[in-house]
Amino acid sequence: MSAADLRKTIRAVLCKGLTVEQADQLGAALVPVTVGAGQAVLREGDNPSGLFLLLKGSVEILKQGDGGSQSLGKVEAPTVLGEMSLVTERPQSATVVSVTDCDFYLLTRLQFQRLLATESIAAYKLLGTIAEVLAGRVARLDQKVVELSARKDGPPPVEELAAFRQKLFSEWSF
């Protein structure tokens, strides 16, 4: 991939607010990685390696559940994987397996910390983008929690609907 293409992908996929110079700075910190089809790129529970920028190919994301591993879906290039590993040392939260031959660029945690230590604006902007992605995820999770807890506590929906109907034609009839 040419430097110009990489720069374009970085600014479009990785972090939208970067200037050309900042994108190049991040680009210089990336290491190309190629993986054949059917291989594990990341393993759930492993120590985190860093952020993967998927440029070509598609991967499947798997998570270990009660009844074995469960697919969380497939994603196609271009996309970003493992972004949480840049902000936390917690083990990998999911397994990523390549479906086709894949080209990645890897930003290791160490490289990213070096950039932060030099007070690189590009790195801080990337941090901001990751925070935004995570905030979105938390909001969706909150919604899910509310839905699930409503399901557990309330009476069955059929009865609720009957109660609603009753109220509509008596108390709230106008």
Next chain:
Amino acid sequence: MSGFEEVNYYFRQAARVMDLSAHVERMLITPFREVKVDVSITLDNGELGTFIGYRVQHDKSRGPMKGGLRYHPTVDMDEALGLASLMTWKTAVMNLPYGGAKGGIAVDPSTLSARELERLTRRFVEQIHDIIGPHTDIPAPDVNTNAQVMAWIMDEYSKIHGFSPAVVTGKPVDLFGSKGREAATGRGVVFALEEYLKDAGDGEIRGKTFAVQGFGNVGSWAARFLHERGGRVVAVSDALGGVWSPEGLDVPKLVEHVRTSKSVVGFPGSDAITNEQLLVMDADVLVPAALGGVITEANAKDVRARVVLEAANAPTTPRADEMLAARGVTVLPDIYVNAGGVTVSYFEWAQNIQQFTWEEDKIEAELGRHMREAYATLARLVRERQVSFRTAAFIVAIGRVGRATVLRGV
């Protein structure tokens, strides 16, 4: 708060009073259908222009869905969703046999030529013709769309489905439009206020002072009707600024002035004010008739009017709404106050279906009847339940939509 969240905030206030369960709430809030389409056209310079069109259909339990189409760069799914649900509640408050919808195209129409605008509109109709229709979903004018755009929609839809004037409202009077449609929202706003004043024993419009923000289709007609009834319109404003005269502005002359100079600014015999000053002007009634979100936490404590007449959609933020209520300011809510527009749209649709035309005095009389009947229901709830007019309006709407939904069967 986003548009949808803001509408749902008021919805939930009413839902709490009605003690709705979370499931029922979710059932009523969830939209029926959201559509996003590609609207690509050849521009005059030969290049390809690609735009995104939206149509959200919120609820169809009470009848065909109804709501505007706007052409504006900020149009997106969330905005359309919020406004579509607002239309569901608005048509229910007015007891019109409609559900709610809204949509538009994310485009700045000032960058397009008239021919491009026509192509864009026709292409949009090609993309959504199978989900709109006289008995399915009936669009209407909104921000940056007018009678001409509606005429194109009717023509394009009729090419595919045969002669169908009732597929869209707000058409030109010379092409199956209704008399009195242009003045409808402003006229309804004034009817709403008259009903409130009568009910509250607060006298009449004559002699009261008014500050009107916005001098477009809604604000200018509202100001004209207030002036005709002897009200003193002491301040008006538009996007460029405002004018103020403590003795009252001569509204017909001001309309003339706007026709020639395209703004209220510089109207002879008045002092210049800003839009911010207008909102806190010394007047009996404040009429926000322009943008949403203008009465906020920052200025609600300074509003001096005793009544806020919401001629615009969502001019008051939820926090400001609470602050006004705490200070004893009566807010007559958008979903009732500005419903004159959709009510006369309903009359237009009814005339199209009947292949019959009504005279303007009949339109005015019928609009007055609808506004009075809706007010009577709201006022009863306000008294019996000790709730605000806005909560009362949502309770009425939820009740009507809910009954239609359960009667049809879930």
